[in-house]
Amino acid sequence: xxxxxxxxxxxxxxxxxxxxxxxxxxxxxxxxxxxxxxxxxxxxxxxxxxxxxxxxxxxxxxxxxxxxxxxxxxxxxxxxxxxxxxxxxxxxxxxxxxxxxxxxxxxxxxxxxxxxxxxxxxxxxxxxxxxxxxxxxxxxxxxxxxxxxxxxxxxxxxxxxxxxxxxxxxxxxxxxxxxxxxxxxxxxxxxxxxxxxxxxxxxxxxxxxx
Numbered sequence: 001x002x003x004x005x006x007x008x009x010x011x012x013x014x015x016x017x018x019x020x021x022x023x024x025x026x027x028x029x030x031x032x033x034x035x036x037x038x039x040x041x042x043x044x045x046x047x048x049x050x051x052x053x054x055x056x057x058x059x060x061x062x063x064x065x066x067x068x069x070x071x072x073x074x075x076x077x078x079x080x081x082x083x084x085x086x087x088x089x090x091x092x093x094x095x096x097x098x099x100x101x102x103x104x105x106x107x108x109x110x111x112x113x114x115x116x117x118x119x120x121x122x123x124x125x126x127x128x129x130x131x132x133x134x135x136x137x138x139x140x141x142x143x144x145x146x147x148x149x150x151x152x153x154x155x156x157x158x159x160x161x162x163x164x165x166x167x168x169x170x171x172x173x174x175x176x177x178x179x180x181x182x183x184x185x186x187x188x189x190x191x192x193x194x195x196x197x198x199x200x201x202x203x204x205x206x207x208x209x210x
Contacts, residue, residue: 017053021054024071038154052103057187065099072092097169129177130173133172
């Protein structure tokens with residue numbers, strides 16, 4: 001996976017994706033200087049996703065989509081769009097959870113953790129991707145709760161908000177599952193080590209023939 005990260009960008013689309021990653025790092029610095037420390041922290045939360053996309057080796061279109069959505073989600077908090085626009089929070093949860101669930105499913109598929117979408121019924125692929133999205137949604141709501149309790153009560157946390165966010169995330173992930181079932185998000189030349197047995201082990205135990 002390090003080879004994916006160090007691989008030079010090829011073509012305008014890959015350069016654009018790397019530019020978005022650079023914008024992500026610059027965003028943290030801008031927020032730290034001109035906005036609140038919590039805003040810088042929110043933008044920093046996007047960095048693992050931005051750089052994880054390069055480590056995994058996403059196709060350019062998927063890479064750009066992932067980075068763009070993560071940056072929009074982070075900056076929406078800085079510009080207070082979640083409270084200014086009533087439906088914005090739901091839309092971002094649909095898009096953000098959807099793209100992350102699709103990426104994680106594709107990564108798990110290439111690692112052999114889940115069966116290939118090519119041989120898996122579409123309904124099962126959608127269900128697995130939705131489950132990944134719901135898990136991500138639950139983790140994010142826990143992070144929001146921790147931020148509300150221990151950092152600042154400016155974070156909006158209510159029962160209705162939590163459940164609606166998780167429902168939106170699950171819906172977005174299910175929709176993303178349709179895309180995962182129909183196309184490949186990771187480059188064919190991406191380096192992703194398969195899960196292997198420890199060195200020296202064999203597929204069959206010789207003692208069974210003793």
